[in-house]
Structure formats: structure tokens, C-alpha cells
Amino acid sequence: MNWMSALREWMKRFLETLHPSRADRELEQELRSHLEFAVEDARRGDDHPDTRIRLARIQAGGIAQTMEALRDQRGLPWLADLLADVRFGWRMLTRSPGFATVAILTLAIGIGATTAVFTVADALLLRPPPFEHSERLYWIYDTNDELRQTVNDAVGPSPGNFIDWRERNRSFDYMVAWRNWWFSVAGPSNDQMAAEQVRGVMVSPSFFDMLGVQATLGRTFRPEEEEPGRDQVAVLTDGFWRRRFGGDPAIVGRAVTIDGRPFVIVGVLPAEFYFLWPDSAVFMPMQVDAGFRSLRSSHSIAVLARTGPRVRRTDAQAELDQLSRDLAAMYPTANAGWSAALQPVFPLNRNLRPALLVLFGAVGCVLLIACINVASLLLVRAGIRRREIAVRTAMGATRGRLVRQMLTETALLAGIGSFAGLLVAGLGLRLLVPLIPEIQITRALTIGINARVFTFILGAAVLTAMVTGLVPAVRASRTERLRVSAQSAGRAPAGRVLLTIEIGLCLMLLVGATLLLQTLRNLQQIDPGFRPERVLTMQLWLPEAKYQSPTSVSAFYQEVLRRLHQFPQVSVAGLVNTRPFLGWSLGATVDIPGRVERTSGELIVGCRIITPTLLPALGIRLIRGRGLVDSDGPGTAAVALINETMARRFWSAEDPVGKSLGVRSLGSTTDAPWWPEQMADMFTIVGVVEDVKESRLNSQVEPVVYLSYLQNPSRYMHLLVRTASVPPTTVTHLVQRTIQAIDPDVGAYDPRSMEAVLDQAVAAPRLNSLLLWVFATVALLLSAAGVYGVTSYAVTQRTQEFAIRIAVGAEARSVFHMVTRQGLAVAAVGIAMGLGGALLLARFFAGVLYGVVPTDPVTLIGSAGVMLVVVLVACWRPAWRATRVDPIIVLRAD
């Protein structure tokens, strides 16, 4: 029970520290009465009462010492000291409000900026996704040697392979197939609302178990529900359930119509759940029938898997490699040369990591500069408080106590600065979040201050307090002579060292900002291969139930184009199955007659289904031969266009026009809804077009073949409308109404201007560049303030010296030069350090740059120049003041 009473003692002592329950006076009274009793006792007795009294008093002990011992026992001494320090520090700060304001503001900027960047990084990269064992989730792709050399180096696996992997593997807890697409959903029979086109996902039944997600209503799928006949069940997402079915729990157990077939709703998912696509509405089991199992030539699904608890990625990969070899042996035609590749699903946005690292470095520099400025301020202040410190030392304060007390003061500054920093961070985030490029996230990007961010702020504040306060505190606590001489304040060498560091950091920021700006400019000047001005795009999707025959599909598109071309605002309209910067594209396997067959795999190239009007609509140049025309129809010879990359790759020495090309595995017997109908096997190349950047601006273009929409109709297309002179978004409604008028069941989604799409492609570098320039500017201002402060202080210290010089005849100009020379010396050292730092950290920058090297001499020299100018400007006024020193006044005051 001892620990309980010890706890009680500590609780009491803690409370006493805040508010003593027994006042000192009462304690003294008790002690005095003790002494009285002692004296009384000593008086009884006959001989030498005075001696005995004196002895009794001595033996009883002193009141003062006992009071001290009582006070130590009554409260918690270290806590009392701390509170006293805080109170003292607070008084000191309120006595110099100017200093306090500047210091707090400086720290607030540093801490606030750092917090804002951390919050974004946390939301994008660090926050763990809300799924069980998310670090064990992987995508499994199919790849071959040929593919590995192209831009899209992997494709989705084939259903047959997936089944075999799933049945034969030992490394994975779960393996699921996944495909998301658009479906037409109509309510139960009494529902009056029209059918709605929504995004739906087909998954293997164990998908939700794999993620550890449970239905809030009803259930998720059972393993047997992937079998034909049992698979007509569905699970709704919370959003869709509320929106379409009014959040009515009775929907569970009822049937809805999806793509014309009845599906029974068995469950509803939690509100916060989504996986990669925020607008998913419904999940259905992916049906596995005999056709599915044997399908190995079409790569039409995605596969997700979770490794077992103690299985390493390398082991899982090795097992998959072995399985691939087995499958290649068993099914040589389909699988020869193919292997499987693992890629972790999380963290998403891995590619943002280099940029975020750079941002962190930059913001760290800003924080450091802020700390250095405040430390310089503190050093100056410590110099002013020399006398007070000397007196306190003489009265018995130990060095440790002094340091502790000064650190408390700094901690107060850092604490208040952190709160102010929170405000700065909030403001900064509000400005920042709209600029963040669209990226995949695991949940709605709620960027806010959460517990993790708060802990970060706390840590930053503590670190700041330490960094800022330690040097001044230690320096100040050095016992100073009481007799203060005018010169003994010294030239604050510590201040100058700090300043050089500050200038160095600032220079690195400047270099970084300039490099990023150049990168942005370089990226923006890349020719995307098409003309994005005044082009509207939107996605079209024809429901399969309604458009069964290929001719109905092409007829629809012809009608759309015919009507659109009647409007004067429309210059030209075209269609393509996947547009540039969509995020994915269709691939097809090609055979090139006469080409040496490699044993290592097949040739997969990009495949675009286009209308002849697409080339002018997107502004793609034709380089050789001819484009496609309307007479390239179902009855005539099958033709194709290829892009420059494909021409260079496969027909480098000859003219590809007129050559034959075999295109396979397009829309075979699968249900992959994005594949066009294939109506021919061999195509004749009739033209070559210029390369079009379709994924990242600074990456290579893949080989692409363009086929006619009449000869290979696709139910999934993107419409591209080039307007005559008006902004593209003004015709959005016009286009949508036109499509509605032709067929209201056709889905038309996601209208955008191509310029906006292209803009997104540079959104990340633009954001980085902007941020770094903000940081660099802040750093420049802070550095200028720092230089100004330190130089001013140095001038004040040397007033006497200047006075003497002027008195003996030195020209004002030479005094001016003296001061500025000192400033330049500091700047020179700082710039040298900064350049060194920039060179050292060059390789961290390489990942975010384009078209410029981190060690670009022009940038380095230019930044150094700017820094020098800033230092000179900051020195100017103190130097000018030095020349105004009146020798008579100064020398007399000594």
C-alpha cells in the first residue's frame, strides 16, 4: 500500500505548490510554540536555568532552517522553481514588448510554415490508410521483357493467370481480382427514378475481408458468390445509398437492376470507406466461370493481394516468379515470356516523396533562420542584462539555475510562438490546399490539425526553444565581472557566426527556388504534341444492353459529330477512346510480319480508336501518308496510323506507310467493357502522326497505333470539341444537351478543358516552385533583418571607436566602408557556406528538377549576387548611422 500513500503525498505536494493550504505564518507559529515548550521545560529545574534554556534552544534548532525544510516538504521544489521561472520570464517579456513581439512573430512564421508543410505531407503520405495491414497490400501486374522497355511497363493480369495464382500460392493471405467501370443502375420495381450511370466495382468476394472492412448494414460478400448464378448480389457505398435510396435500411434484401439484370442488395458499406475511387457507388462480385478461368490472352483485370504475416516481399516475388515459370510451361502460347511483378499499394503518392523532401528541407531552413534571428536577439538582450546576471550570481545563483531560467524564457517565447504559428499554419493551409494537384488518396483529403500534427508542433516548439535559447543562455550565464567596461561587451562573435549560418541557409533556399522556377519553365515549354487551346473534353459511355451491335455504336458517334459540327461555336469535334493525360490507356498486342520474333514476350503498344476528325480536333500533326477518312469503313480495307515512336522503333530504316500490322487480343471474348470490337486482324499502315505526350510531360512516349472507330467501334470514348473562338467550357451545356437529345441513357462525364488538364500536369512543379519562392522570400527578409540587427548592434558597440576616428580626422566615407566591409566579410563567409551546402545537397534535388542540373553555375552565381546585394542594403543604414556619430557627445559621455 506504500505506493498509494506515496501517490497521496505527491498529489498533496503538487496541489500545495499551486496553493499552499498551511500558510507560512501558521507553520512559524507551530515552531514558536515548540520553542516555548522547550524553554519552559528547561526552566524547570534549579541550577543554571539560563544555560539550560540556551542549550534547549540550540538543541531545538533554528526556526529559519526548519521553515526552509518545511517549505521543501510542503510543495514540490522543482515545480515551484519552474513556476517562479515562468512568472519571471513572463515579466521580463512584458517589460520589453518590442523584442517579444519581433521574436514571437519570427518564431510564429518559422513554426507555422513548418507545420503547414508537415500537415500536407501527413495527409498525403504519412497518414496510414484505414485498412488492416495496409503495408502488406500489393498490386500484381503482368509484365514481359518487351514491356519493361516501354513507358507502360506492366499491364493487368489475365483472368486465367489470376485464378492459377490464387489457387497455387502460399505467400498470400488474400488475392482478389478488381475491375471498375460504369454501370447503369435502376431502383427496385416501384422506383420511379430513371436509371443512373454510376461507377461500379467488380471484386472477388474476399475483397472486403482483405481490407478489414465490414458492412454497416447487412453483410459483404460470401466466398461462393463469385460462382455463376450466385453472383447477382451487390453492396452499396454509403454515399450512393443515401443519395439514391434515401438511406432507407429496407433496401437491403431488395433487388435493383444493374445493366438490365437484377441484383439483390445485401449490404451497405461504412460512410468513410472508399478505395481509390471516391465516386464508387456499388460493388459486385466478379464472376468466375469456365470462360474466366481459361482466359489467358486478355489482360483485363487488376489483381490485389495481401501477403501473409511473416512473408517478405522478396519471398512473395520469388514464389510468383516460380508460378509464372510453371504457367509459361503449361500454357506456352499465352504465357511464354510473361512474369508477375509486385508493387505495394501504399503509400500512395510515392512519387511525391522527392518533392516533399525538398519542401521539408526548405521549410526547415526557414525555421532555422527564424531561430537564429531570435537567438541573435536574445544574445543582444543578454548583453544588456549583464549587470542583472552578475548581481544574481553574486547572490548565490548557480550557473545551471541561470541557464534553466533563461531557457524557460525562451520556452515561453517558443510556446507563444507555437500558438501564433498554429494561426499562421491555418492561414497558410487555406491558401495552399486549393493548389495541391489532384492525386489519389485513401480518403477525403481533410487537411487539418490532428493529434499527430499537434505532437509535431510541440516537438518543433521544444526544438526551437533549445536551438534558440541554449547559446545565449550559456553565454550569458558566464560569470561576468561586476565592473562593466565599455568594451567588454565584445563584438558579439557568436552573433556573427550565427549570421553567417543564416546567410548560408538563405542562399541555399534562393538557389533551390531558382532551380525549381527554371524546372517549371522548362516543363511548361515542352511541346505536348497536340494543341490544347480551346478544346473541351468529356467522357462518353454507351450502355452495352442498348448498343449491342457495332453499327449502332458507330452510328451514335456519327450522329453526335454531325450535330456538333452544325454549331458555329464548334470548329471541329472528334472522338478517341483514351485522351491524353487520362491516367491510363489501352494496350494491344501487335505482330509485325517479317520482324524477328523474340522469345521473351510480345509486343504491346498503345491502341487508340479515333474518328478521322480527331487529328484536327486535338491538333495532332500528320507527318507522312494520310490520316483516316470516313470511307475507311467496316467494308473496306482495315487501316491504321502509327506514331513517330512506333515508326522509329519498328521501321527505322524504311517507310512504314503501306506496311502490314497485325493487332491482336483486342476485345476478345471478354467482358472488359473498355475494349472496342475487333473486326479485322491485319491492318495496313496509311500514315504516321507526331508523338503526343499522354502521361507525364517529361517522360518518353510509347508506341501507339490509331485505328478507325468505324472499323473497331468502342463503347467507351472521349469527346474532344475544339471551339472556334470562345472558351471551351462555354459550350459544355450545349454539348451535353446535344448528347442527351440523341440518347438520354448515354453517360457524359467529367467535362474539362484540355488546357486545364495540361495545367494539372504541371501543377506539382508549379506548387513546389511557388512554395520555395515564398520560403526564399521570407528567408531573405529574415536574413536582411538579422544582418541589420547585428550590424546595428556592432555599430553601437563601436561608437567610441568611430568617435575617436572621426575626431582625429577620418572621413565619413572610410567609417562607412569599415562597417560595410565587416558586413561583406560576414556575407562572404555565409555565401561560401551556402554554396558548399547547395553542392552537398545537390543530389536530393535531382529528383525534382527537369532541364537544369542542381549545380547550375548561372543559378549559383546569380543567387550569390542577390544575397550580396541584400546584405549591402541591410548594412547601409547602420553604416550611415556610424558616420553620423558626434565625437564630442560620445567622448564626453564616457
Add this chain to the structure above:
Amino acid sequence: MATREPDKTDVLQGTLDLMVLQTLAMVGPSHGYAIAARLEQASQGSIQLNMGTLYPGLMRLEQRGWVRGRWGVTDSNRKARFYTITAAGRRQLDAEKAEWRRMTSIMHTLLSEDQ
């Protein structure tokens, strides 16, 4: 912070608790001087507690809930603060007495083997 000689005070503190609690249990509510006087008498002068040791110790006992202090009046109408042992204090006293006896008998056995 007051300078202390850590060793002597800490060792004494453990036994001080025991002595004070025992005194209060035997004699009933007493003020500080009475406790010190009683201990000096019972030990025939060996134990002489000064205020600096006694009162912080009493405060600690009070903070631990083993004694309770109240201002009162002595027989000779003097104001004094009287300390009373609490129920928790009695339990602690019993526990410590038992522990002390155990230690004594162990030491006794250990040391008598020397012979």
C-alpha cells in the same frame, strides 16, 4: 533548496515514521514538542530530535494520510497543534512493526551464527 545531508536524514526518516506513529498510538494525540520529549525520555536521552527533523517528518506523515493535525489547547491553556494517528496510520504502524521484527530476527540469526 535546503542543503541536506542525504544519508542521515533518509535513514532516520524511515525509523522516524515508526517512532512517531508508535508514540501517537501509545500516548494518544500529542503536539510536536510532546512527541520529541517523549521519545527523548523513552530512549533515555539517545534520541534528540530537533525541529528541522521532526516537523518536516510530521508534515510528510500528514501528507501521506497517516496522521491528522489539528490546532488545539494544552492543559495549561497554550495553543498547540495536536497530531492524531489515523486508521491508515495504525495499519501502517502494524505493517512496519511486523517488518521491523522480521528484520531484527533475521539479523539476530545472522549475527548469532558468528559465534
